[in-house]
Every structure is written in C-alpha cells, then in structure tokens.
Amino acid sequence: AQSVAQPEDQVNVAEGNPLTVKCTYSVSGNPYLFWYVQYPNRGLQFLLKYITGDNLVKGSYGFEAEFNKSQTSFHLKKPSALVSDSALYFCAVRDGGGGGADGLTFGKGTHLIIQP
Amino acid sequence: DAGVTQSPTHLIKTRGQHVTLRCSPISGHKSVSWYQQVLGQGPQFIFQYYEKEERGRGNFPDRFSARQFPNYSSELNVNALLLGDSALYLCASSLGGGPTGEQYFGPGTRLTVT
Numbered sequence: 001a002q003s004v005a006q007p008e009d010q011v012n013v014a015e016g017n018p019l020t021v022k023c024t025y026s027v028s029g030n031p032y033l034f035w036y037v038q039y040p041n042r043g044l045q046f047l048l049k050y051i052t053g054d055n056l057v058k059g060s061y062g063f064e065a066e067f068n069k070s071q072t073s074f075h076l077k078k079p080s081a082l083v084s085d086s087a088l089y090f091c092a093v094r095d096g097g098g099g100g101a102d103g104l105t106f107g108k109g110t111h112l113i114i115q116p
Numbered sequence: 117d118a119g120v121t122q123s124p125t126h127l128i129k130t131r132g133q134h135v136t137l138r139c140s141p142i143s144g145h146k147s148v149s150w151y152q153q154v155l156g157q158g159p160q161f162i163f164q165y166y167e168k169e170e171r172g173r174g175n176f177p178d179r180f181s182a183r184q185f186p187n188y189s190s191e192l193n194v195n196a197l198l199l200g201d202s203a204l205y206l207c208a209s210s211l212g213g214g215p216t217g218e219q220y221f222g223p224g225t226r227l228t229v230t
Contacts, residue, residue: 043221051216090158094215103161103172
C-alpha cells in the first residue's frame, strides 16, 4: 500500500521569505513523487516530480523539491515566496513496484498563505 | 492547445439516481484517470484507463464504473447515488499508462446528491 502525509494543514509565510511545505511518504517499491497546486474552484496543476536521479528537482513557478530517501520525505520549497503562491498544495505518490495500477495517492493538502 | 475538459461543471442529483460524467483528454494523451475529491481531502483514485482498457481501480464500490472510447474520451458512471457521493470528480489525462508520467487535471465536475 502507498500513503502520503502532509503534517501541516496550513503554512503561513511572509512575502519574500523562503517557504517549505512538508511531505512524507510510504511505499513498498520505488517512490514516484509529485507536487500539485490547486487554486479555488479549479483543478490541480502539476508543479514537479521526482522519478529517479538528482534528489533536487526543479519545477514550475520557481518551486523545487528535495527527495530524501532515508527520511522518506519530499518537501516542497521556494527561495522567495510571492502572494500569488497562496493556494492549496498536494503531495502525491505512486508505487513503482505496483506498475502504476494503484493510481496516485494524495495527501490531505496544505494551505499555503503568503502574507504581504 | 486545449487542456482536459469535463462536463457538466455542476450537477445536482437525488439519492438512488444514476449519473454520467464526461471527460476529454488533452490531444495526444491516451490515458485517462478519475479521482473523487471530497471537501477538505485530497483526491482519491477511482479508475485509470489506457488504450480503452482498465489499468487500475481504486477502493470504490461496484456502483462506480467507467469506460474509454476510441477517441480516448471517457465516461464515469455512478449508480444508486448516495449522499456520500457528493464530491468534486476530477479527470486527469497523461500521455501513457505508466506510473512515471505526470497527470494533467481538468477543472472537475461538482456533484451534489440530495
């Protein structure tokens, strides 16, 4: 079985400060990890993914994420937050050992609020 | 290029009724997945179809069924609706059916069951 935990319901950051949104995962095989963002009344938008290779992956809108196998974490980061980054962020995992038949498993989401 | 489209946008049904939701993937994408998002939760996987074949199924009852057509569009059907089926239903498309490709989501269909 695969699972994702996002321990923070909400993260508050001042504009211009660095931000981190936390994610930990559990899979039996190799993890394929994704971050998505959801704006109000809209579908999810893909930000970035980790499949293999370099532990630091870069994505859209200046976001990046660091894969840490020993801590089973995949935290989302950005060096300088913008007010427009305020949204609901989801971490998702797919178990490489399952051939993808299980689909994506999402965390509960973290509300990111950037204060001007 | 058009993204993933879903219809209808909103739907209100009564308990016990049946509903059909529709999805058109991004042009060139051959895989469609369906997710249910209940308020305050992350999306939950329902089905994945690739090249018109079911590739995966989540933990949902048999009241939920889906199919994919030759043009890669898809329908999600839910029979004998329950109040608990009220949710945002999201469709996602991807190029292939494998686990490494990113999925692109549509805006969703908001289903309310009364």
